[in-house]
Amino acid sequence: MAKTNPGWFFEDYRVGQVIAHAVPRTVSGGERALYHALYPARHALYSSDEFARNCGLSVPPLDDLIAFHTVFGKTVPDISLNAIANLGYAEGRWLLPVVPGDTLRSESEVIGLKQNSNGKSGVVWVRTRGLNQRDKAVLEYVRWVMVRKRDLDAAAPETKVPDLAKVVAPEDLVIQAGLDFTNYNFTLAGEPHKWRDYAIGEQVDHVDGVTVEEAEHMMATRLWQNTAKVHFDATNRADGQRLIYGGHVISMARALSFNGLANAQMVVGLNAGAHANPCFTGDTVRAWSEVLDKSETNAPGVGAIRLRLVATKGGEPFVLKGDDGKYLPEVLLDLDYWALMPM
Amino acid sequence: MAKTNPGWFFEDYRVGQVIAHAVPRTVSGGERALYHALYPARHALYSSDEFARNCGLSVPPLDDLIAFHTVFGKTVPDISLNAIANLGYAEGRWLLPVVPGDTLRSESEVIGLKQNSNGKSGVVWVRTRGLNQRDKAVLEYVRWVMVRKRDLDAAAPETKVPDLAKVVAPEDLVIQAGLDFTNYNFTLAGEPHKWRDYAIGEQVDHVDGVTVEEAEHMMATRLWQNTAKVHFDATNRADGQRLIYGGHVISMARALSFNGLANAQMVVGLNAGAHANPCFTGDTVRAWSEVLDKSETNAPGVGAIRLRLVATKGGEPFVLKGDDGKYLPEVLLDLDYWALMPM
Amino acid sequence: MAKTNPGWFFEDYRVGQVIAHAVPRTVSGGERALYHALYPARHALYSSDEFARNCGLSVPPLDDLIAFHTVFGKTVPDISLNAIANLGYAEGRWLLPVVPGDTLRSESEVIGLKQNSNGKSGVVWVRTRGLNQRDKAVLEYVRWVMVRKRDLDAAAPETKVPDLAKVVAPEDLVIQAGLDFTNYNFTLAGEPHKWRDYAIGEQVDHVDGVTVEEAEHMMATRLWQNTAKVHFDATNRADGQRLIYGGHVISMARALSFNGLANAQMVVGLNAGAHANPCFTGDTVRAWSEVLDKSETNAPGVGAIRLRLVATKGGEPFVLKGDDGKYLPEVLLDLDYWALMPM
Incomplete structure (x- = not known):
């Protein structure tokens, strides 16, 4: 056998x-260091143990x-x-x-x-x-x-299509015990923009781009013990290309979104997500965001913001689909998530 | 001077x-995280502190x-x-x-x-x-x-060729104090196959392949503070290629062997090894194993298995040498080692 | 806005x-492991906690x-x-x-x-x-x-050019509390050469070369949360090249300088530095040093040595500038620093 x-x-x-x-x-701290080496991650809550403690998290996550x-x-x-x-x-x-x-x-x-x-x-x-x-x-x-x-x-099995929520309701988001943004340090966090400064419908072009390399995405994908052949084996496809793990694009885009959303500190909900087109080595990943919704929370000084995060490999920001209703070929990712921000 | x-x-x-x-x-934990980023390492004993403790190792190695x-x-x-x-x-x-x-x-x-x-x-x-x-x-x-x-x-110095054992005798293998596989969790380990399920002579094709990159093997080789020029300096050879450290191939093959030998948890003996052909960037490393021997041990639930681990850069599995008795050109590594498995 | x-x-x-x-x-230890993976760093004080403790540093830096x-x-x-x-x-x-x-x-x-x-x-x-x-x-x-x-x-603002010291005076160098090189282990450190063995004007060719890769310099640069576009975005320059962060060259050269200056353990002063020419992927970085000055210190067994550290991407060692007084095109870095050595 x-x-x-x-x-x-x-x-x-x-x-x-x-x-x-x-x-x-x-x-452990090794995974944290590698995460910072693989992505331009700068959200202060995960970069600084002191910042996390100042936000009420006694053990920095x-x-x-x-x-x-x-x-x-x-x-x-x-x-x-x-x-x-x-x-x-x-x-x-x-x-x-x-x-x-x-x-x-x-x-x-x-x-x-x-x-x-x-x-x-x-x-x-x-x-x-x-x-x-x-x-x-x-x-x-x-x-x-x-x-x-x-x-x-x-x-064929009996068909069962689950009834899934289009969006995680804000009242169902779980906020970590102790989280408190009332003493939030905007200078150290990198941007002055508060939850109240973002309007529903507002769009942010995150400006920066990162050209991705084979060694990086393979190291990241292995770090998460993801074993899918397509990410590692260049003989697996006729064109000799390795397909980059969709999660690598998610983390790259989220890290790039620091520039304009530095205070969207914690990801607490994932409403939807599409890996619209494949990403390959040599692509330059860029990102833009759109504010889809906002909600207050019970935690002191903490607001929830619902964001669309789009990763592209070129093209103009803020354009997602063509006249045919399909994702444009340069769109890599369309992610819909909830984050927590100081109000 | x-x-x-x-x-x-x-x-x-x-x-x-x-x-x-x-x-x-x-x-430290940094080296562990890097090891998991550089190789598709999944043996549970080294991935999970909890798994190691459940196997009787109070300080996870x-x-x-x-x-x-x-x-x-x-x-x-x-x-x-x-x-x-x-x-x-x-x-x-x-x-x-x-x-x-x-x-x-x-x-x-x-x-x-x-x-x-x-x-x-x-x-x-x-x-x-x-x-x-x-x-x-x-x-x-x-x-x-x-x-x-x-x-x-x-x-010329006086010739002295040491008399070396062809194989480490099973009774000379050192088993860590406390190691106990009687409560071994096969579900978490990833495969149901026990020591008793492997027959001497059995061969396993580990299926997966990883295409290797310059940045990865250099990072690995530096991590071990191996300073040999051939691994780092592209001007060192006429063809501009960097020779990949043989140990990088050993770790890649051992990690690939998870698929089919997930329960061969601990490497305890190295009987022999040949770096049959050089490995270069762009090669896709694959691996197959052959069971060479088996032995019981004194530790509870722990069996020793002697494995040939072969890494290739293509070709068919289970073929090692040509009619001339020489390693085939696609064979990278022929390693003979003892591992410990749940019985 | x-x-x-x-x-x-x-x-x-x-x-x-x-x-x-x-x-x-x-x-944390994650950053330390990555530093050793990205550079051929071998200075014992930073590689071994035991070595650091033996030098009087109770918490290894x-x-x-x-x-x-x-x-x-x-x-x-x-x-x-x-x-x-x-x-x-x-x-x-x-x-x-x-x-x-x-x-x-x-x-x-x-x-x-x-x-x-x-x-x-x-x-x-x-x-x-x-x-x-x-x-x-x-x-x-x-x-x-x-x-x-x-x-x-x-x-235009009012011009103010600060009056900067050409060299940090040796008496202004800060030596860590407890540092003591009287029990320094030269065998473990890797070279026998003491502070007293180096003459002012002496030059050392560090021999080894490392060919650099995109994935490596980007991982390093991100690890330090350096966000400059030129290091990451291949679309940023007409020639599609990414400019390697000057600090990557500093660390590469400093690590290479182990070979000949293994005992120049701690960097304590930075007198001057020029990033003479840009470094790109595929360049093979080499290094040479010149002893510019020496000074005793008050710490037991500790001498200060002022070094010029030059990184090149080819060419002959010990040649810095052309007849026109400009850096030769193969010179990447000209750094002037103080290090501490056992006397």
């Missing part, structure tokens, strides 16, 4: 199944996207090794801070299945939770992927 | 000489190959700076865990010398030991290298 | 102004250049985002060790201004201080840069 993991195929999933993903991972990538990476061998496409995200919430020394593992529940009309593949919806060493959930999100069938003759 | 180190030449070595290598190194590379790197300025070829390894044993905060240094004893018939070079055998800050040996191994003569007229 | 930072222009500066730079940064780059990086958004050229350094002193867990921030005082005769730009002199979480200065230095004007019609 072959001992290697062929990954799961569409007909292997059942609605209600809970998959415990392998290889827990302890994260690691970047929210370190948690996301670590939890996501574990799901790849079971969810997306045979995926044709990563179709979407919904109902993502950060639930507990991840701090140096924490050990993360992931589990996913299959919440939806729909075979494609071509009979060759289907869509799998999973709700993934990241758990720490105390079995507390630190993060949860839904994603859905299109997965190949192994056996084209396998019967 | 020139103050730079020209390295040692063949006529500088004497049998019985003990060389204390320079620049001790403190390793760093990857065994971090110890190997760190100890090896220190020997380069004295042993292989003027080496023509790295010829072999033998009698390697991991003796004590290396944990974050440990400081490692190396020393080597010259145990054999044999001038080549051409009179221009010779073979030097050394037994190297890695020592921690308490002067306890953490690792020892023999390697032999072909080294240039500085002065071709220097007299 | 645009919320992104356009950087400062020449007419925005006033003599006497103090600029508090944004984004404090906590440094991070490399002095980690402190420099971290402090420098924070100044970029306010000082050099619109800089045409980085013109010089002076009066640099390391004042306190930076240890894992420290949080650094930077502030700069404008100490000189001089508009260029073309009216399009001017020179800005700043004295920058790095401060730790206890508001203690860990480092200070003067640098001057040529900065564009936003509004060419803006009136």
Whole structure:
């Protein structure tokens, strides 16, 4: 019997199944340093332990996207090794801070299945939770992927398309215990703009660009123990290109968004996301944001802001789709998330 | 007088000489994070502090190959700076865990010398030991290298070829105090295959491939403070290529072997090893393994497995040498080691 | 109002102004590991906690250049985002060790201004201080840069050219409390050469070369949160090249200088520095040093040595300028610094 993991195929999933993903991972200051080396990350709460403490967080957390990538990476061998496409995200919430020394593992529940009309593949919806060493959930999100069938003759499962919220309701966002922005230091944070200074509909061009390299995206993707072949093996595609992990683009764009959104400190909700076009080495990634919504919170001085974060590899900012309603070819990412800001 | 180190030449070595290598190194969570960024390392014992504790290791250790590379790197300025070829390894044993905060240094004893018939070079055998800050040996191994003569007229030393074991006897393998695999979590480890599921002679194709980049192998090689020019200086060879440190290929292949040997957790013995052909940037490294032997141990639930680990840059798996008895040109590495698995 | 930072222009500066730079940064073992991966750094005091303790430093410090780059990086958004050229350094002193867990921030005082005769730009002199979480200065230095004007019609400020010391006087160098080289271990340090073995005027060719890669310099530059576009964005220049951060060349040259100056352990003074020519990916960086001066100190067994450190991308060592008095095109860096050595 072959001992290697062929990954799961569409007909292997059942609605209600809970998959415990392998290889827990302890994260530390090493992961934090690498995150700062791989992305131009400058949000002060994750750069400075002192800044985090001044915001009421007695144990300074690691970047929210370190948690996301670590939890996501574990799901790849079971969810997306045979995926044709990563179709979407919904109902993502950060639930507990991840701090140096924490050990993360992931589990996913299959919440939806729909075979494609071509009979060759289907869509799998999973709700993934990241758990720490105390079995507390630190993060949860839904994603859905299109997965190949192994056996084209396998019967189609009963279709179940989950009913997913278009947006995480602001009252469902989890704010870390103790978070308090009333003594927030805008000088150290890098920009004076408060939550109240942003208007719904406002757009920000983040100006800077970063040309990406093979060594960088492979190091990042390995750091999260994401094993998908397409990111590492240049012989995998006819054109010899390695596809850059979509999460690398998310982190690059989020880091670039510092310039104009330096005070959108914490990512607390993931409403939706599309990896609109593939990213390859040599692409210069840029980003722009749009304010989609705002909400007050119960935490002192803390406002929630809903942002569209778009990564591109060229073209004009603030243009997302063509007349045909499809993403323009230079758009890499269209992400819809909630962040917390000083009010 | 020139103050730079020209390295040692063949006529500088004497049998019985003990060389204390320079620049001790403190390793920490930073080295661990980098190891995970540079290689697709997923063995759970080194990824998760919790998993290690569940296996009876109260202080979670760093990857065994971090110890190997760190100890090896220190020997380069004295042993292989003027080496023509790295010829072999033998009698390697991991003796004590290396944990974050440990400081490692190396020393080597010259145990054999044999001038080549051409009179221009010779073979030097050394037994190297890695020592921690308490002067306890953490690792020892023999390697032999072909080294240039500085002065071709220097007299040949008396030939002494050490008598080396072809294999570390299983009873000589050192198992860390407390190691216990009776509560081993196969789900978290990533594969269900136990020691008893592997048959002697069984072969495993590890399936995945990683295309290597200059920036990655140089970062890895520097991390171990290996100073050999050929790895860093593109002007050093006529073809402008940098030769990738053989240890980079060892770690890449060992990490790839997770897929099919996820439970071969700890490397405890190094029986033999050949860097069959050079590796260069752009090569896509793949790996396959063969079970050479198995042995029970005294530790609860712990079996020893002797594995051949072969790294290639293409070609078919399970083919090692041509009709001429020489390694095929696509074979990069042929390593023979002992690992510990749950029984 | 645009919320992104356009950087400062020449007419925005006033003599006497103090600029508090944004984004404090906590440094740890992760930064140390990355420093060793990015540069062939082997100075024992920063490689081994044990070696540092043996030299009287109870809390082992991070490399002095980690402190420099971290402090420098924070100044970029306010000082050099619109800089045409980085013109010089002076009066640099390391004042306190930076240890894992420290949080650094930077502030700069404008100490000189001089508009260029073309009216399009001017020179800005700043004295920058790095401060730790206890508001203690860990480092200070003067640098001057040529900065564009936003509004060419803006009136020229009153010219003030600061009176800067050509060299930090040896008696002004700060030696860390407890530093004691009387039990210095030359074997572990890697070379036998003492302070007394170096003669003023002596030159050392550091022999080794490192060919630099895009991924490496970008990771380094991001690690210090240096945001200058020219280092990251290949679309920024007509030739598609990314300019390598001058500090990357400083660290590369300093690390290469181990070979011949392994005992020049601590960098304590920065007298002057010129980034003579730009460095690009594919360049092979080499280094040579010249002893400019020596001085005894009050610390036991500790001597100060003033060194010229030159980085090149080819050419002969020990040749700096052409007949025209200009730096040769292959010279990348001409740095004048004080280091501490065992006597």
